[in-house]
Amino acid sequence: MKEHHERFDKGTLTKLSLLRRYFGAAFNIFLNRFPRITIVDCFAGPGSDREGQPGSPKILLDILQASQEAAFQKRVPVVAVFNEANSKKYQKLKILVESFHLPKSCFQVETRNKPFAELAPGVNSYLKEKGGASFLFIDQFGVKEVTRVIFQKLVEIQACDFMFFVSSFHYRRFIKHSTFQELGLLTSEEVEDIKPQHVHRKMAEGYRRWLPKTSRGSRYYVIPFSIKKNSSIHGLVFCSGDPMGAETFLKAAWKEDPETGEANYDIDNDQIREGQLTLFGGMQKPKKLDMFEQELKDRILNGEIKTLQEAYLFTIETGCLPKHGKQVFTSLFEMGKLADRITQIEYGLLKEKPIPIRLTEKHVKD
Numbered sequence: 001m002k003e004h005h006e007r008f009d010k011g012t013l014t015k016l017s018l019l020r021r022y023f024g025a026a027f028n029i030f031l032n033r034f035p036r037i038t039i040v041d042c043f044a045g046p047g048s049d050r051e052g053q054p055g056s057p058k059i060l061l062d063i064l065q066a067s068q069e070a071a072f073q074k075r076v077p078v079v080a081v082f083n084e085a086n087s088k089k090y091q092k093l094k095i096l097v098e099s100f101h102l103p104k105s106c107f108q109v110e111t112r113n114k115p116f117a118e119l120a121p122g123v124n125s126y127l128k129e130k131g132g133a134s135f136l137f138i139d140q141f142g143v144k145e146v147t148r149v150i151f152q153k154l155v156e157i158q159a160c161d162f163m164f165f166v167s168s169f170h171y172r173r174f175i176k177h178s179t180f181q182e183l184g185l186l187t188s189e190e191v192e193d194i195k196p197q198h199v200h201r202k203m204a205e206g207y208r209r210w211l212p213k214t215s216r217g218s219r220y221y222v223i224p225f226s227i228k229k230n231s232s233i234h235g236l237v238f239c240s241g242d243p244m245g246a247e248t249f250l251k252a253a254w255k256e257d258p259e260t261g262e263a264n265y266d267i268d269n270d271q272i273r274e275g276q277l278t279l280f281g282g283m284q285k286p287k288k289l290d291m292f293e294q295e296l297k298d299r300i301l302n303g304e305i306k307t308l309q310e311a312y313l314f315t316i317e318t319g320c321l322p323k324h325g326k327q328v329f330t331s332l333f334e335m336g337k338l339a340d341r342i343t344q345i346e347y348g349l350l351k352e353k354p355i356p357i358r359l360t361e362k363h364v365k366d
């Protein structure tokens with residue numbers, strides 16, 4: 001097993017930064033929406049790298065500690081489980097976890113020393129407790145621990161968001177190896193046909209195909225974030241059945257990557273530099289945003305998207321944020337094609353009756 005004797009590289013720091021941004025926001029949202037919360041760090045490591053830079057367990061515990069007052073006031077019990085299979089690393093992890101003195105009235109913090117595949121019996125009862133929310137961080141080496149069976153079981157758990165690491169580069173390189181063939185995520189042809197910088201995006205398509213053919217699977221979010229580590233592409237995949245979960249992750253991702261919300265490198269070869277003007281004086285726009293705006297506009301004008309709620313869901317499904325969707329509404333209104341100025345498209349609308357998008361006469365004539 002690899003040791004944590006090295007310094008975290010830039011790619012690892014991006015992964016951990018995304019975890020911090022996402023979970024920092026998600027935990028507060030969970031506290032406001034659910035009566036109990038479970039967090040499982042399935043591949044926790046010892047807690048830090050050689051130079052003391054915090055790894056996932058410390059990041060998660062810091063966030064729990066910062067919100068302990070809120071958890072206490074809202075009386076939301078929180079279970080946090082930290083697992084590490086390697087005994088030496090587990091001993092360090094245990095010391096780290098015990099150094100946090102979270103109030104026992106609210107927090108139940110546990111450590112486990114098990115291989116991931118054997119973790120389920122000890123945590124399933126927490127994950128499946130009715131009404132609760134959970135988050136699992138699955139920082140596997142390689143790709144093979146998140147099998148189709150495990151993925152589908154996690155998808156079926158209510159209000160369970162999970163995020164896992166995938167060595168997409170290795171999958172592409174060793175696709176013909178029996179372990180990768182067994183996983184059955186993508187075919188060799190699919191992998192060979194794609195550009196190396198898009199391999200992790202393609203992996204997410206493979207996981208989407210694993211979604212069960214139930215109503216749950218039909219509206220489920222599988223969102224990739226590609227990470228360059230040294231010169232290879234790997235990444236995180238975030239999974240949630242709730243648009244709010246997806247939006248929370250996307251907000252973190254767009255903070256990490258303001259151009260596409262999707263990578264720590266120029267994934268679409270946009271070659272945009274901050275503040276750079278185009279030939280005609282406007283700011284350069286990433287291809288992804290350009291395509292999103294065009295598609296949302298077309299769908300609104302041709303009547304495929306009829307309500308604000310549908311526009312919100314389309315925005316999130318495309319990996320964009322409500323503010324990007326709102327821009328499309330503003331420009332359509334300014335072009336005289338919409339009857340109403342829309343000030344917000346947001347998650348809260350999903351609780352209301354469908355709000356129709358009203359097109360103008362000008363739109364009909366055009």
Ligand SMILES: C[S@@+](CC[C@H](N)C(=O)[O-])C[C@H]1O[C@@H](n2cnc3c(N)ncnc32)[C@H](O)[C@@H]1O
Nearest residue numbers: 001043044045055056084085086114115116139
């Ligand atoms: C990528 S590292 C995790 C790093 C950690 N999340 C952090 O932020 O520092 C993967 C960890 O999983 C452990 N590990 C490897 N195989 C495992 C398994 N089957 N079950 C649980 N832990 C495992 C390794 O010892 C290693 O510490």
